[in-house]
Amino acid sequence: MQSTILKVMEECDSHGVTIPVVAVTSGKPLATLIKEIAALKGKPFGVLHRGEAADPDRLQVELDKHQIATHFFFEGDCDNAYCDRWEFSNRVLLQDGFARQQRNADHRQGVDEEYSDLAYRYRRKGFEGYGDHTIVGEIFTPTGGGKAAITVAIHLTFQTLVANRPQSIWIRHFLSDDSTATAPRAVCVRQALDKLGRFINQHRRAFAFSTACQYFAGPPASTPSLGVLKRRSIKHHLELMSHLNL
Incomplete structure (x- = not known):
């Protein structure tokens, strides 16, 4: 990476x-x-x-x-x-909107968390632009944090999907079911990827602009590596920022 x-x-x-x-x-x-x-x-x-x-x-x-x-x-x-x-x-x-956790397993699964509303208010504060750290967060480690994570986590950002919810960017975490060191990595990746694909397919119109989400919704025939998943998640976030109609 x-x-x-x-x-x-x-x-x-x-x-x-x-x-x-x-x-x-x-x-x-x-x-x-x-x-x-x-x-x-x-x-x-x-x-x-x-x-x-x-x-x-x-x-x-x-x-x-x-x-x-x-x-x-x-x-x-x-x-x-x-x-x-x-x-x-x-x-x-x-603003760094990514709530970093000590372990992937500590992320809440199946819950929409507020990522940032900065895109909706930076102009009111007198600024010409805004920025964030995508789905990686401000803390960068070349090795991805050292030891390989036991639980696989895929992070997806999106605009408000629920009526009467404040205008903001939200994030959801898709975790593997297996969380033991002996679980095959490919199985864990597929578990998290399948959950992500179902979520995107439930909200197809909301993610239609994202080429990265089209890849996730497939899903790909072969199980991708974690590096590919992270790059696609980052790509989607950048596509989302470009797509925002504010």
Whole structure:
């Protein structure tokens, strides 16, 4: 998965799609940030605010000297007054909507959980864009968390499917029935995949836009690997974000 991500990043960079980003945290010295900016040699860049600078006035003076493409703010890390220092800049609000669990088995099966309503309110807060961490969450581990998970879990995001429910993005977890280390992995994958396929087929119209869900609803003749399932789930989430009609 990590090699795939790096390959995509390199391809995007070669087409000028990506921009470098420097991070602001409450504990980072301004001198360190200035060095990081100098290393970019005049390239446009973004600023990720993962906390409020100790001296926001000096930070603002320094950043105003440069061509900044976008300011990214994690919701909850900075208050409104801090964010409004750059109210005339391109600003994006970020949120990690994925509720990470210690074990896959700890996810609630068959229950709709609220993932994020940020897509429905970022404009009201004065931001030009929003972002999240898909169905992976902010914490990234190259090996997927170390030891192979005993319970297989597939995560699917979707718009509100129930009348009178608040406008939001929801998530549901599809778990394998077998949860022992001796259970064949292919059997566990098929158990989770079959549950996901039934759910999608029950709501065909809601998922008609998603090519990833068309794959899940099949289901595929051969049992896919966990890596394939995760990539498809991420692809669906990106398709969902693109599909939103707000």
